Amino acid sequence: MENYNVDENGYYGEFGGAFIPEMLYPNVEELRQNYLKIMAEPDFKAEFDKLLKDYVGRPSPLYFAKRLSKKYNTKIYLKREDLNHTGAHKINNTIGQILMAKRLGKHRIIAETGAGQHGVATATVCALMGLECIVYMGEIDIARQAPNVARMKMLGAKVVPALSGSRTLKDATNEAIRDWINNPVDTHYIIGSAIGPHPYPDMVTKFQAVISEEIKWQLKEQEGRENPDYVIACIGGGSNAAGTYYHYLHEKDVKIIAVEAAGLGVNSGESAATSVLGKEGIIHGCKTLLMQTNDGQITEPYSISAGLDYPGVGPMHAHLCKTGRAEFMAATDADAMNAGLDLCKLEGIIPAIETSHALAIFEHKTFKPDDVVVVSLSGRGDKDLNNYIDYFKI
Amino acid sequence: MNRIQTKLQDNKKLLSIYFTAGYPSINDTVSIIKDLETNGVDMIEIGLPFSDPLADGPTIQASSTQALKNGMTTELLFEQLKDIRASVNIPLIIMGYFNPMFQYGVEAFCKKCKEVGVDGLIIPDLPVDVYHKEYQAIFEKYGLINVFLITPQTSDERIKYIDSISNGFIYMVSSASTTGAQSGFGETQTKYFKRIGDMKLKNPQVIGFGISNNETFTQATTYAKGAIIGSAFVKHITNNGPKSIKNFVDKILNK
Ligand SMILES: Cc1ncc(COP(=O)(O)O)c(C=O)c1O
Numbered sequence: 001m002e003n004y005n006v007d008e009n010g011y012y013g014e015f016g017g018a019f020i021p022e023m024l025y026p027n028v029e030e031l032r033q034n035y036l037k038i039m040a041e042p043d044f045k046a047e048f049d050k051l052l053k054d055y056v057g058r059p060s061p062l063y064f065a066k067r068l069s070k071k072y073n074t075k076i077y078l079k080r081e082d083l084n085h086t087g088a089h090k091i092n093n094t095i096g097q098i099l100m101a102k103r104l105g106k107h108r109i110i111a112e113t114g115a116g117q118h119g120v121a122t123a124t125v126c127a128l129m130g131l132e133c134i135v136y137m138g139e140i141d142i143a144r145q146a147p148n149v150a151r152m153k154m155l156g157a158k159v160v161p162a163l164s165g166s167r168t169l170k171d172a173t174n175e176a177i178r179d180w181i182n183n184p185v186d187t188h189y190i191i192g193s194a195i196g197p198h199p200y201p202d203m204v205t206k207f208q209a210v211i212s213e214e215i216k217w218q219l220k221e222q223e224g225r226e227n228p229d230y231v232i233a234c235i236g237g238g239s240n241a242a243g244t245y246y247h248y249l250h251e252k253d254v255k256i257i258a259v260e261a262a263g264l265g266v267n268s269g270e271s272a273a274t275s276v277l278g279k280e281g282i283i284h285g286c287k288t289l290l291m292q293t294n295d296g297q298i299t300e301p302y303s304i305s306a307g308l309d310y311p312g313v314g315p316m317h318a319h320l321c322k323t324g325r326a327e328f329m330a331a332t333d334a335d336a337m338n339a340g341l342d343l344c345k346l347e348g349i350i351p352a353i354e355t356s357h358a359l360a361i362f363e364h365k366t367f368k369p370d371d372v373v374v375v376s377l378s379g380r381g382d383k384d385l386n387n388y389i390d391y392f393k394i
Numbered sequence: 395m396n397r398i399q400t401k402l403q404d405n406k407k408l409l410s411i412y413f414t415a416g417y418p419s420i421n422d423t424v425s426i427i428k429d430l431e432t433n434g435v436d437m438i439e440i441g442l443p444f445s446d447p448l449a450d451g452p453t454i455q456a457s458s459t460q461a462l463k464n465g466m467t468t469e470l471l472f473e474q475l476k477d478i479r480a481s482v483n484i485p486l487i488i489m490g491y492f493n494p495m496f497q498y499g500v501e502a503f504c505k506k507c508k509e510v511g512v513d514g515l516i517i518p519d520l521p522v523d524v525y526h527k528e529y530q531a532i533f534e535k536y537g538l539i540n541v542f543l544i545t546p547q548t549s550d551e552r553i554k555y556i557d558s559i560s561n562g563f564i565y566m567v568s569s570a571s572t573t574g575a576q577s578g579f580g581e582t583q584t585k586y587f588k589r590i591g592d593m594k595l596k597n598p599q600v601i602g603f604g605i606s607n608n609e610t611f612t613q614a615t616t617y618a619k620g621a622i623i624g625s626a627f628v629k630h631i632t633n634n635g636p637k638s639i640k641n642f643v644d645k646i647l648n649k
Contacts, residue, residue: 017524022548023543023545025552026548026549164459177448178572181448184545281496281497294497295468296444296468296495296496296498298445
């Protein structure tokens with residue numbers, strides 16, 4: 001059977017690896033040599049679990065969405081990551097990584113952010129641990145995610161605008177990597193998605209794996225079985241998806257659906273649907289599927305959702321796509337916005353626009369009435385209110 | 395023998411200059427190379443511009459962005475360099491990020507380098523381990539020298555490994571930083587330069603990052619075979635135009 005996890009060399013099939021400048025080698029190597037050891041330490045696990053429970057509020061509910069299920073004539077469960085402290089799945093990873101950073105003796109934390117959710121989650125754990133926090137964020141994203149910028153500042157983080165390139169997530173990531181090159185000794189870089197050089201994609205996946213670990217026993221309680229027929233998640237870099245899929249990767253009866261942002265349409269020239277538009281290439285230290293010109297220049301993606309506006313996908317997802325283990329779909333801005341508003345009206349839940357992309361596929365794919373479909377409700381929509389207001393002229 | 399290896403045997407300290415191909419104007423590439431050689435530069439790094447230059451500071455980032463806007467491509471660079479060996483004798487190295495080379499096809503890229511007379515490559519985001527395992531044989535087939543970076547944080551063990559894989563020179567990054575980040579060397583740097591010198595590596599070292607004038611050039615070449623200037627040169631032609639090369643080189647060499 002195909003292995004969908006990382007191999008000992010840091011690859012998922014042909015994707016992954018660590019394509020980093022020598023300046024980053026000592027840091028990344030230190031992490032590579034230690035991350036599994038540290039994660040296996042009983043006191044690390046105990047501290048991680050306790051914070052997830054008492055601080056984040058886990059387990060997050062697995063909620064049977066009755067009216068949504070009725071509308072689409074199937075059984076839809078929502079994994080409520082939006083109810084986590086700070087409003088998204090991102091905090092699972094930042095709790096894990098801040099504990100990792102502390103054990104590695106680092107006292108300065110840097111991060112990149114797109115929607116601001118990862119930035120807020122990082123600023124939060126830095127406040128919790130009393131560590132210095134610098135968050136890089138594209139200038140465009142700073143404008144479209146203003147409430148999260150304010151949150152990060154209130155939490156004591158310094159928010160540095162990324163002014164290069166498309167001034168979105170990719171460029172914020174470049175700036176964070178440059179910061180790390182310039183601060184090689186005392187700094188830990190908390191990457192916010194399942195991207196970057198090995199071991200990041202695997203480490204982030206393992207911290208997010210709590211999502212599917214919980215789904216298993218929660219579904220057992222409610223449906224009498226651990227395995228749903230489908231797990232569905234939106235994909236920016238792919239961290240909520242990686243966590244949602246993790247314990248199901250090798251369960252053949254569970255089908256996996258990944259939803260990318262189609263922007264104005266996959267072939268409109270304004271899209272972030274990497275699995276369709278991308279080719280194998282190297283971005284931010286890993287080999288993966290990547291949107292680029294024929295000449296190997298990375299292109300500017302577009303999505304209404306800042307968290308999905310990334311020209312690559314994590315290497316694990318590139319492998320899931322290439323092997324056909326996951327079905328990749330894409331939702332346009334309009335699909336997502338309508339699906340988001342629909343969830344508000346049907347279930348009383350305002351989802352993040354990223355999440356709305358995952359919800360949008362029910363309009364495009366028909367499920368059987370007795371299919372059990374679990375959707376990762378990766379985040380809440382408070383941060384997106386201005387976008388919803390502008391879009392629907394509310 | 396490869397031109398880089400020959401040049402390293404010269405009984406003098408080497409001045410190497412980096413510039414971004416296709417900057418400031420798309421057709422400046424060849425004239426900049428010629429002017430650098432005429433004015434006494436020993437070796438040239440031709441920057442192949444990339445959209446996301448992770449290891450570069452603002453100066454080289456901006457020149458890369460402009461070069462791409464000007465229409466620079468991998469194919470066009472090879473086209474511009476097609477007749478370069480009719481007039482230029484010093485070693486030419488292409489410095490660029492891995493993705494554009496990967497898209498061109500690593501073997502096709504190496505073949506083209508050999509055809510036009512490029513002698514070596516510096517690829518900051520192609521780690522020595524991956525190179526050794528997947529690409530070394532191809533580079534060697536086309537007689538290309540791949541140059542690796544070391545930094546103050548690189549362990550002795552890894553430096554020895556890099557030395558064993560290298561067959562030209564070792565690019566010694568003066569301090570942990572992106573390009574163009576600092577000016578002047580302090581005690582930390584000179585200690586590091588000495589430490590590496592004392593390792594008696596088989597490959598000579600050339601120091602880069604943070605060299606911008608005669609003083610830093612002299613300091614660097616006290617400890618190493620040569621020095622590479624990048625951001626300071628790019629800044630100079632940004633401010634004074636590509637015809638002012640003599641002025642820049644004379645100042646560095648105190649002529
Ligand atoms: C709510 C929410 N969902 C999804 C994403 C996309 O990231 P990932 O693919 O890593 O889960 C983000 C990113 O900011 C987000 O905020």
